[in-house]
Amino acid sequence: MQQVWKLTLFLIVLCCTPTPARADFDYPDFTDMTGLTTVGDASQFIDRVRLTVSAISQVGALYTSEPQSVGQGFDTTFQYAISPITGGADGMAFVIQNDSATALFSNGGQLGYHGMARSLVVEIDNYTNGNWADPAGQHLSIHGLIGQPNSADELTASLGVVSVSVTGLHTMRVRYDGTTFEVYLDDLDNPLMSVDLNLSEYLEGDDAWVGFTGATGGLTQAHEVFSWSMTTSGQVGTPFTRGDLNLDGSVNLPDAIYGLSSLFVPGSPFPGCTDSADCNDDGSFNLPDAVFLLSALFVPGSPPIPEPSNCSIDASDDTLDCQVTACP
Numbered sequence: 001m002q003q004v005w006k007l008t009l010f011l012i013v014l015c016c017t018p019t020p021a022r023a024d025f026d027y028p029d030f031t032d033m034t035g036l037t038t039v040g041d042a043s044q045f046i047d048r049v050r051l052t053v054s055a056i057s058q059v060g061a062l063y064t065s066e067p068q069s070v071g072q073g074f075d076t077t078f079q080y081a082i083s084p085i086t087g088g089a090d091g092m093a094f095v096i097q098n099d100s101a102t103a104l105f106s107n108g109g110q111l112g113y114h115g116m117a118r119s120l121v122v123e124i125d126n127y128t129n130g131n132w133a134d135p136a137g138q139h140l141s142i143h144g145l146i147g148q149p150n151s152a153d154e155l156t157a158s159l160g161v162v163s164v165s166v167t168g169l170h171t172m173r174v175r176y177d178g179t180t181f182e183v184y185l186d187d188l189d190n191p192l193m194s195v196d197l198n199l200s201e202y203l204e205g206d207d208a209w210v211g212f213t214g215a216t217g218g219l220t221q222a223h224e225v226f227s228w229s230m231t232t233s234g235q236v237g238t239p240f241t242r243g244d245l246n247l248d249g250s251v252n253l254p255d256a257i258y259g260l261s262s263l264f265v266p267g268s269p270f271p272g273c274t275d276s277a278d279c280n281d282d283g284s285f286n287l288p289d290a291v292f293l294l295s296a297l298f299v300p301g302s303p304p305i306p307e308p309s310n311c312s313i314d315a316s317d318d319t320l321d322c323q324v325t326a327c328p
Contacts, residue, residue, distance in 0.1 A: 071206025
């Protein structure tokens with residue numbers, strides 16, 4: 001035991017920079033477009049992305065340059081604006097698609113996604129198109145078809161619709177936990193829409209390009225995205241045991257050694273479940289986690305390892321995830 005503490009103190013002295021918590025991406029603004037692709041009429045404008053300018057017959061898209069692993073779960077938040085608040089058309093959409101890296105279709109009421117294969121979208125629609133069976137007024141609608149191209153037709157492809165004001169400046173959150181697809185607007189704690197679905201069935205896989213489309217027709221308006229963050233997790237809601245770094249089903253000294261090795265010994269394996277490795281539950285995996293674990297195991301009166309234990313779900317909202325778990 002004394003040797004373990006000497007090793008820990010030695011590493012503290014030498015200490016490297018702590019490993020930061022991993023997020024898939026976070027764009028506080030769009031001054032840096034690394035990892036993103038614009039399509040059609042979309043373009044970067046100073047610190048934002050304009051899907052369309054206020055001109056007729058525009059259609060544009062913004063996508064992640066690489067497919068994201070979304071089939072088992074994700075959580076994304078973005079700020080957007082549609083202007084003017086009244087008198088314009090047609091709207092925009094949050095898009096998850098396994099069609100192509102640059103998928104984009106017709107303008108107007110089709111919102112750039114009608115005809116897109118292997119996709120699920122959230123329409124942010126501010127114009128009533130009778131030919132697409134739109135409800136009267138502004139609305140949100142989740143659209144998807146399994147085994148065939150998506151459609152802007154409410155009767156054909158809508159999985160749920162709600163009438164709500166969508167123009168102006170708003171913050172939207174979209175969350176999928178592997179079973180339930182939720183849409184939040186401005187109130188990011190209480191979903192405005194909730195639909196049970198299997199996203200992988202719509203995508204015909206777990207990976208997809210994620211982003212936005214926007215379109216105008218005979219009437220004009222601007223569609224802009226100001227910020228965007230997203231965390232994907234192949235194991236959203238997956239049970240795990242905090243402190244079980246080597247995933248052998250128990251929490252003991254070998255887990256602390258495993259963590260120290262992964263941090264400081266070149267070539268050592270990294271924990272397959274970084275949630276398990278976050279022993280002090282501060283949202284990151286670094287040297288203090290190993291120290292915390294050693295204290296919890298061997299120093300009387302030390303704080304216990306935070307939940308979850310015995311293969312439970314993590315209640316903490318952080319960006320860590322589990323690629324592998326020892327739990328059933």
